[in-house]
Structures are given as C-alpha cells and as structure tokens.
Amino acid sequence: MAGVVQTMTTGFRLDLGPLKEPLGFIRVLEWVFSIFAFATTGGYSGSTSVKVKCDGQLEDTFPAHFQYPFRLASSPFNFPTCNQTNPNQFLVLSGDFSSSAEFFVCVGVFAFIYCTVTLVLYLGYQHLYRDSTRGPIVDLFVTGAFAFLWLVSSSAWGKALTDIKFATNPDHLVNVIDTCKTLKVCEVGQWPAMGRLNASVIFGFLNLILWGGNCWFIYKETPFHKPTSPPVNVEEGAGHS
Secondary structure (H helix, E strand, O other), X not given: OXXXXXXXXXXXXXXXHHHHOHHHHHHHHHHHHHHHHHHHHOOOEEEEEEEEOOOOOOOEEEEEEEEOOOEHHHOOEEEEOOOOOOOEEEEOOOOEOHHHHHHHHHHHHHHHHHHHHHHHHHHHOHHXXXXXXXXXXXXXXXXXXXXXXXXXXXHHHHXXXXXXXXXXXXXXXXXXXXXXXXXXXXEEOOOOOOHHHHHHHHHHHHHHHHHHHHHHHHHOOOOOOOOOOOOOOHHHHHHHO
16 A cells, blocks of 8 residues: 555656746757757758869859768769869768767757656656756756756857858859869859758757756755745744743
8 A cells, every 4th residue: 555655656647738938848848849959950961162264165064062061071072173184083072070960969969858758747757856966956966067068069069150151152263173273163152051950049049048047946946945944033932831
C-alpha cells in the first residue's frame, strides 16, 4: 500500500499550467529556436559561379558547389584555361570552416534535447521539480551553461560565415583565378544564396537572449531566491514568558 501511495505522489501528472508561466513558455521558445538554429545550418548547400568567354568560344558559366560542414577545399570544380593544349584545370575554394559550423549545430542539437527533457519535467513532474531543491539548481546551472555556449558558438559561426562569404564571392574568385587575372576573360556569375545562413546566426543570438533571460526565472525557483525566515524577536518572546 505504501508503494502505491509513493507511486501516485511521484508519478507523471500532466499539467499544462507551466506553459502559461515564463518558466515554461520561454522553454518552449528555446525549443523552437534551437531547431531553427541547427536546421538552417545543417544540410545547407549552395553554389557560386564565374562566367568565362575564351577567344573564339561561346560564353559559359562554371559553378563551384559547397555545402555543410563547409570544408570548401574538399569540393574541386572544373575551370577552363583558354589554352588549346591544356583546356581545363581543377580548382578548389579556399578555407575549412567545419569546426565552427559543427560546433554551432552541436550546441543547437543538445539544446533541443535538453529543452525536450525539461519540458517533460515541467509538464509531467512539476510537483517533484518544485518540491526539490536540487532540480531548479541543476536547471539553473545547465541553462546558464547553454547561454554561454550560445554566445561562443554564435560568435564563432558568425565569424566563419563572414569568411565563407568572402571565399565564395564571385568577385573574389575573378581576382584570384589565374585565367581570369591574366587573360581578363571572366565575369561575375551567380552569387551564392546566404539568406538561410544569415538567419542561422540571428537564431543563434536570439537563443543567447532567451537562455540568458530564462536564468532569472529559473533562479526564482531555487532556494537562493526564497526569502529567509524573519528573525525571532527576543524581547517579545521574553515579555510573553
């Protein structure tokens, strides 16, 4: 009988009430924006291109493709030399930005998993969460750690994205490819679509704001914020005696 009572008091109890409070509502926002952050980065693929018109030939466009995790040098592309004896050459884009991209995506995925776990805790085990002193304290420290990770990963990924834009800029390619520099037969082609990657950096810093701000609401659930019991009035106690 005692085991049944204990199960009833510690078991799953669905309560959507925390979603109306900042603690639960902000966690849902963190869950959504974490998905947006890693989904807009992982799986990305794009291309840049240069137009070439050698003497006596029609103008043609030569694309260079790149994708997540942005090891640009791992994707060679064919480019003309405008030379009859050796008409083609293989070129590569410069740069390896995989560490920043993968770190950003990793933070997003782990943040999503943590949000999922804590939402189950908030909505199904709220009575255990608030009756325990350890739960809110652990939640506070983990949330603060994720806020720091979002700061570091978003800053690193923002810097890497700036370098990716420069490395894939068609204007830059026209200025560094030997055929284009020496023969002046190249024109800027298609610019890579970077809107999705720009959005990923924005989502990263939005996550920083959400996770950092949520620390305050979690802090209010910890014993650190609870008011201490008022001191006993010694004189009043002596008068009654």
